[in-house]
Amino acid sequence: MSTEYDDQSYDASYDGARIVDPGGQDDERRIEAALRPRRLADFPGQPRVSDQLGLVLEAARRRGRPPDHVLMSGPPGLGKTSLAMIIAAELEQPIRITSGPAIQHAGDLAAILSSLAEGEVLFIDEIHRMARAAEEMLYLAMEDFRVDVIVGKGPGATAIPLELPPFTVVGATTRSGLLPAPLRDRFGFTGHLDYYTADDLTTILTRSAQLLDVEGTRQGIAEIAGRSRGTPRVANRLLRRVRDYAQVHGAAVVDLPSAQAALDLFDVDQQGLDRLDRAVLEALCRRFAGGPVGLSTLAVAVGEEPDTVETVAEPYLVREGYLVRTPRGRAASTLAWEHLNLTPPPAGAGASGTTDRPLPFEGEGRFSG
Numbered sequence: 228m229s230t231e232y233d234d235q236s237y238d239a240s241y242d243g244a245r246i247v248d249p250g251g252q253d254d255e256r257r258i259e260a261a262l263r264p265r266r267l268a269d270f271p272g273q274p275r276v277s278d279q280l281g282l283v284l285e286a287a288r289r290r291g292r293p294p295d296h297v298l299m300s301g302p303p304g305l306g307k308t309s310l311a312m313i314i315a316a317e318l319e320q321p322i323r324i325t326s327g328p329a330i331q332h333a334g335d336l337a338a339i340l341s342s343l344a345e346g347e348v349l350f351i352d353e354i355h356r357m358a359r360a361a362e363e364m365l366y367l368a369m370e371d372f373r374v375d376v377i378v379g380k381g382p383g384a385t386a387i388p389l390e391l392p393p394f395t396v397v398g399a400t401t402r403s404g405l406l407p408a409p410l411r412d413r414f415g416f417t418g419h420l421d422y423y424t425a426d427d428l429t430t431i432l433t434r435s436a437q438l439l440d441v442e443g444t445r446q447g448i449a450e451i452a453g454r455s456r457g458t459p460r461v462a463n464r465l466l467r468r469v470r471d472y473a474q475v476h477g478a479a480v481v482d483l484p485s486a487q488a489a490l491d492l493f494d495v496d497q498q499g500l501d502r503l504d505r506a507v508l509e510a511l512c513r514r515f516a517g518g519p520v521g522l523s524t525l526a527v528a529v530g531e532e533p534d535t536v537e538t539v540a541e542p543y544l545v546r547e548g549y550l551v552r553t554p555r556g557r558a559a560s561t562l563a564w565e566h567l568n569l570t571p572p573p574a575g576a577g578a579s580g581t582t583d584r585p586l587p588f589e590g591e592g593r594f595s596g
Contacts, residue, residue, distance in 0.1 A: 262435050262463055263309045265316055271434075272427035272459075273306065276418040280310065283416050284317050293346050294318070295415020296369055296396040298354075300403035302542065304460030305420040307399035311350040314397055322348040327356035336361040337376060337389075340368050345392035354398035355405040362410055369396055369413045422457030422546070425449070431459050432466050436481070441470045443481035450486040456499040456543055468493055498547065498566065503531065503540050508549060508567055511559040516572050518551075518558035525557055 264270045267281050280297070287294035297314065299307040315322035323343065330336050330351070343349060351357070357365070368374050372391040398414065400406060411417075423431070429445075429452040436443045443466075451469055455462035466481075472489035473481050494502045510528040511518050526533040541557075544550035549563040564571040 262438055263312060265313065267313050267317055270306065270309065270313060271430045272423045273418075273420055276310075276420060279416065280314070280418060284314065288318070293320075293393045293395045296398070296413060298398045298400070298403075298406075298411065298414035298417045299420060300400050300417065301420030302422070302458070303401055304458040305422070306459060307420060308350070308352065310418075310420075311348065311397040311399065314395070315348040315350075318346065318348065318395075320346045320348055320395075322350055324350045324352070327351060327353040330361045331358045333358075333360040333364045336364050336368075337374050340364075340374055340391055341389060343392065343394045345394070347392075347394050348397055349394055350397045350399070352399045353401065354410075355400045355402050362407060365396070366409055366413060423459060424457070425452045428452035428455050428457070428459065428462045432462055435463050435466055439467070439470065441466065441481060442479065444483065446483040447481040447486040450483055451481075451490070454490055454495050454497065454499045461499075465490065465493075465495065499543070500549075500566070503529070503535075504544060504549075505567075506530075507536060507540050507544065508559060508563045511550070511557065512564055512567055512569050512571075517564070519553045519556035520558075521556045 267277055267284070270277055283294050283297070294314075297311075299310055301307060311324075312322060321344065323339065325339060330339075336357075339349065364374055368391060372393055374389050374391065376387045376389050396414075403411070403419075429449050432443075432448045432452055435441075436448065447469070448466075451465050452462060455465055469481050469486050469489040472478075472492065473485045476485065476488075478485045490496075494505075496505070500508075506529040507525065510525060511520065514528055515525075522533050522537060526536045529536065541550060541552075544563075545552060547562075548560055549566065551558045551560050559571075561571065
C-alpha cells in the first residue's frame with residue numbers, strides 16, 4: 228500500500244496542539260491509525276451512513292464491478308479516513324491515500340491516476356483544496372476513466388488520451404460547500420458524518436481501552452466520553468492522557484476520580500470546553516458585554532489568529548449554543564453567561580447598545596462576522 232499525505236490537510240489543526248483539537252501531530256496519528264476499525268460491522272455510530280454504504284458495497288460486490296465514487300463530508304475526527312480504509316478492506320482492494328493540498332498541478336494527479344490498478348481505491352482527503360486544473364482532470368477521470376496528457380506547449384501542444392482501469396474515488400471534506408458542483412455531482416454516494424452520542428463514544432472508548440491494554444471502569448470511560456465533544460479522535464486522545472495520569476499517580480485502573488482529575492488538569496471541563504473555548508467566551512462576556520463583536524477584534528482579545536478562532540473554537544461553541552453568529556459579529560448566548568457564572572447585562576446594554584464603551588474598530592463586524 229502506498230500513501231501520500233499532507234500533514235496540513237486538516238483545516239482545524241493549529242500549532243497550539245490542543246488536546247481537544249480533532250487535528251493532531253504525527254505520533255498521535257500513528258496511534259489513532261492503530262485504533263481504527265477494520266470492517267464496516269466494527270464501525271460504531273453513524274448507523275444511517277453505515278447502512279447506506281454497506282448496501283452500495285454489497286451491490287458492487289455482487290455485480291463484480293467497482294462501486295460508485297464516494298464522498299464523505301463532516302467535521303474533522305469523525306471517521307472519514309477510517310471509512311475510506313474500510314471501503315478498501317470490504318472490497319479487498321488496495322488503497323492509495325493522498326490529500327487535496329498535495330495535488331497542486333494536473334501533472335501530480337495524472338501521475339497518481341496512471342499508476343492505479345483495476346479496482347483500486349483512491350482516497351483524497353480535504354478534496355475541496357485541490358488545484359482547479361487538477362479538479363478538471365479529475366472530472367474526466369471519474370466519469371470516463373481516462374485523462375488527457377498534454378504534450379508540448381503553445382500552438383504545437385497536443386492532447387494524448389490515456390485510458391485508465393476502473394477505480395473508485397473516495398473523497399473527504401470538512402467543507403462540502405467549497406466543492407464545485409461539477410465535482411460533487413460525479414460522486415454516486417454522498418454520506419454526511421455527524422457528531423457522536425455519548426453512548427457511541429463510550430463504545431468506542433471501551434474498544435480503544437482494550438486495544439491499548441488500559442483497564443477502565445464504566446464510570447471513568449463514560450466521564451471521558453461526556454467531555455469528548457462528540458468526536459472519536461478527541462475521545463481517544465483524552466483516553467490516552469487519562470491513562471498517563473492514572474499510571475503516574477499509581478492508579479490501577481482508569482476510574483471516575485482519575486478521569487475527572489486528569490481532565491481537569493488538562494483544562495477540559497464538564498461540557499468539553501478547553502482553555503481556548505473559555506477564553507473566547509470570557510472575552511465576549513467580560514470585555515465586550517456579550518457582543519456582537521467582530522471576529523478580528525475577538526481574535527486579538529484572546530491572542531489568537533482569526534482563522535484559529537473561526538475554525539477551531541467557533542464550530543463547537545456555535546453547535547452547543549454558547550456562541551451566536553450575527554450579521555454584526557459574534558455574540559454570547561445566555562448559555563455562555565450561565566457557563567461562566569456571570570450575569571448578563573440588561574437588554575440593549577451590550578457592546579452595540581447603550582454602554583459607554585464603544586465597540587473597538589466600529590463597523591468591523593459587518594465585514595468579518
